Amino acid sequence: MQNIPPQVQAMLGQLESYQQQLQLVIQQKQKVQLELTEAKKALEEIEKVEDGTIIYKTVGTLIVKTEKAKALEELKEKVETLEVRLSALERQEKKLNEKLKELTAKIQSSLRPTAG
Numbered sequence: 001m002q003n004i005p006p007q008v009q010a011m012l013g014q015l016e017s018y019q020q021q022l023q024l025v026i027q028q029k030q031k032v033q034l035e036l037t038e039a040k041k042a043l044e045e046i047e048k049v050e051d052g053t054i055i056y057k058t059v060g061t062l063i064v065k066t067e068k069a070k071a072l073e074e075l076k077e078k079v080e081t082l083e084v085r086l087s088a089l090e091r092q093e094k095k096l097n098e099k100l101k102e103l104t105a106k107i108q109s110s111l112r113p114t115a116g
Contacts, residue, residue: 008110015103022096029089036082043075 004012046055046068055071056063 005110008107011103011107011110015100015107018096018100018103022093022100025089025093025096029086029093032082032086032089036079036086039075039079039082043072043079046071046075 049055049068051068053068055066055068057066057071057074058064
């Protein structure tokens with residue numbers, strides 16, 4: 001690490017930071033995808049149920065009775081919110097990947113002349 005110029009060391013630090021950010025974004029994305037899948041499954045099941053059927057939902061540690069229409073509305077809203085969140089995370093992931101690629105290329109080109 002002593003033979004590496006300070007500006008390259010700084011770029012390596014930035015690269016590590018981008019990698020950590022990317023890892024966090026990927027974890028968040030996976031969590032949102034899981035929640036979205038669960039919400040869509042719940043939505044499908046509620047749509048199959050007849051209108052007069054009693055439906056229960058969890059609110060924190062409680063289970064409460066709700067109406068089908070209200071449950072449908074809430075789930076549709078949740079799905080929409082999760083889809084927006086997922087798309088934002090995908091954009092963020094793409095940007096970070098581009099930055100990583102760009103920075104890696106810069107680091108490689110900075111190290112080439114000194115390697116020879």
